[in-house]
Amino acid sequence: MIDFPSTIKISFRALKVNLMRTLLTMLGIIIGVGAVIAMLAIGTGAKKKIGDQIASMGSNLLIVLPGSTTSGGLRSGMGSQPTLSLSDSNAILKEAGAVEYAAPVLNGNAQIIYGNQNWSTVVVGTSPSMLNVRDWDLAVGRSFTDEDVRNATKVCILGQTVVDNLFGDIDPIGQSIRIKNIPFIVLGVLSVKGQSPQGQDQDDTIYIPVTTAQKKVFGVSFRGMIRVIMLKAKGTDYLSIAEKQVNELLRQRHHIQQGRDDDFTVRNLTQIMETAQQATVVMTLLLGAIASVSLLVGGIGIMNIMLVSVTERTREIGIRLAVGAKASDIRTQFMIEALILSLIGGVIGIIFGVGGAELISTLAKWETIVTPMSIISAFCFSALVGIFFGFYPAYKASLLNPIDALRYE
Amino acid sequence: MPILETIEISKTYYMGEMELKALDSVSFIINKGDFVSIMGASGSGKSTMMNILGCLDLPTGGKYLLDGEDVSKLNRDQLAEIRNSKLGFVFQGFNLLSRTTAIENVELPMLYNGLHAKERRVKAMEALKMVGLAGREHHMPNQLSGGQQQRVAIGRALVNNAPIILADEPTGNLDTKTSDEIMSLFVKLNTEENITIILVTHEPDIAQYSKRLMRFSDGHLISDTLSGQQ
Structure with missing residues (x-):
């Protein structure tokens, strides 16, 4: 040895x-x-x-996009034609059992003014469920309510980037800002989320009640028009069921006959991210x-x-x-x-x-x-x-x- | 009492078609306490004989009994054990490990028989004292004279209490005075410690120190006589 x-x-x-x-x-x-x-x-x-x-996006996410439409043989791209409405969003929440939360989205760019500062950002008209869908908390203040949505009140909650650019060190809660020259009261500030998987700054945004966005800020081409519906399934196992339920429900609601193409698309965001x-x-x-x-x-x-x-x-x-x-x-x-x-x-x-x-x-x-x-x-x-x-x-x-x-x- | 015995040992090398008999049926007995010189011209087979006696090589024919055991059929590792416990080697070129102190060179054989470091150190010190190098334990070979280096090599041969020392032209690289000192050391080890010594030399003066002289020529043992001063 x-x-x-x-x-x-x-x-x-x-x-x-x-x-x-x-x-x-x-x-x-x-x-x-x-x-x-x-x-x-x-x-x-x-x-x-x-x-x-992925976690910042929120988990078990589904997104419903308006589909391509065909008019006179000319096919426009996906999402080009708004086909979704607020009632679609509400119906999904009510009837699709696998869906836990549904939030309508009507968004657009707008110039925001506070005092002598101004900033261009994405204004998102939505419902309070949006915060549940995105697993997003408020840093300070409170969110708007379903009541605000029903009454189309002019209130908003701000992303941190918007706060930084408009307010600096000033406490934004209760202040009045102008979106497209319409005054809004700031109710709360969202917590910081950082970049989205696509590289966008998720904090550069303002949430307002969807009805306010429809009636006062962006206008609609038909009653109750929204661009996108964000959904949260009840769990990972429910994702595909939810997808199927939403598909069936929307085909029915949009009177799409057997064999015809959908005028909407349901995407499983979580799956894409994974x-x-x-x-x-x-x-x-x-x-x-x-x-x-x-x-x-x-x-x-x-x-x-x-x-x-x-x-x-x-x-x-x-x-x-x-x-x-x-x-x-x-x-x-x-x-x-x-x-x-x-x-x-x-x-x-x-x-x-x-x-x-x-x-x-x-x-x-x-x-x-x-x-x-x-x-x-x-x-x-x-x-x-x-x-x-x-x-x-x-x-x-x-x-x-x-x-x-x-x-x- | 025979300590080693060769019975018709042969060693044949084959070089292509050629057959070269380095040793041809050599038989002799060496007794415990013998001091044997082997002489012969180069190519006489004396080096081959030494390699076989030293268990570095195996004969192609015949039997070699070392301490009563037939070693001609042993495998590599068994031969290594025999070399470690029964044989000590002294070479013409000293063959010490460079960049290694005298005492570590002496310790080398004990590295392979499981002795503890402390025990190794003690035994190596004793061996160095025996060859007259006490106080030079931590010298490197290149800090020692040729005679001193050969003493270290002898110490290394002694350290495992091997009963046999094989020396291959141990004075070949040394001057006359140092050669005499080294030979006196061998004589002392032979008489005082009863160590059997077999040495190869081509100098008659060196062979003088031994008790017995074997001459080899063309692979044969041609003479085996008692000789020397004793």
Whole structure:
């Protein structure tokens, strides 16, 4: 049985003899492990970012868009023709059992004025359920009510971006702003949501009662017209049921006969976002795989140097064999050297990888996340590289014939 | 009492069509406490004989009994164990590990028989004292003279209490005065510690120190006589 502490000491000494060579060999592993960790951190960061955005959208979301219509053989694009109405929204809430909340949306751009400040933003006419659909809380103040919707009151709640641009440090609650020159009272401010998955600033918005939007701000081309209906299903399992129920209900309400195309589209937003998240997982794996190639190259570097080392130290191997070292003792010694190279390289690589990920997040403003799992797997992987690429040189060393080895110049 | 015995040992090398008999049916007995010199021209088979006696090589024919055990059929690892426990080697070129202190060189054989570090240190110190190098434990080989390096090598051969020391031209790289000192050390180890010593040399002066002289020529043992000063 070989004495491990002594063998490790011997290995360190052998590695110290050619310090420069040892460091350069390690560099291969350092870069490999560092790259794997940094790439995985970027990928995980991207995944989390999209995950957060999905969460900020609200969960179990369905969206009903007006469909394309055909008039005189000319087909207009999706959403070009408003076909949805407020009563559709109310009917869905009442009759589609799998739908928990429904919020109508009639939106448009408008210039907002407060005092001597002005700002252009998206004004969304909707109902109070919108906050439930989007899982959105108020930071301060209160929301408008169903009563406000019935009476088409001129009240609004503001996104944080609008508040920042119009009010600065002033408390906006109770203030009067002008939307398209119509005065509105600010009831509340929405909490900060950040970017949407499409990259839009979700906080750059104003919510007003949908009826107010219809009657006073934007006007409608038919009674009760809205652009979009946002729905929240009762749970993930209800998404497809809700989709089916809404489809049937709206076909019926819009008097669409069998075999004719829908004049609306129901989209499962959550599903779309999850697809996007799947894509980042694939991206993470791809980045990791590319980085792994450099780890592989580092491993080949170790094998190369170990082979050189075995040749250089043939005489030493001969002496060891002559005084009674077994083949396995020689093999163990060189395996330990390769392992030391790869493990120290691995540890330094982990430090560089974590540092690199940190640097990327500060320089590129891209969130990176180093998971303990990626550190552990990078460490194990570098050990594996050491074992795999150290084996052949060690095996070659152990096969040396003591007489030839002793005679080697 | 025989410590090693060869029975019609042969070693044949094949080089393509050519057949080269390095050793041809060599038989002899060496007793415990013998001090044998092996002489012969180069190519006489003496080095091949040493390699076989040292369990570094196996004969292609015949039997080699070491301490009563037939070692000619052992595998690599079993041979390594025999080398470790029963044999000590001293080479012409010293064959010390460079960048390794004297005492660590002496400790080397004990690295492979499971001794604890402390025990190794103690035994290595004893061995160094025995070869007259006390106080030089932490010198590197390149800080030692040729004679001192050879003493370290002898210490390494002694450290596992091997009953046999095989020395292959141990004074080949040394001047006359140092050669005499090294040979005196061998004589001392032979007489005081009863260690069996077999050495290969081509210098008659060196062979003078031994009790017995074997001459090899063309793979045959041509003479085996008692000789030397004793």
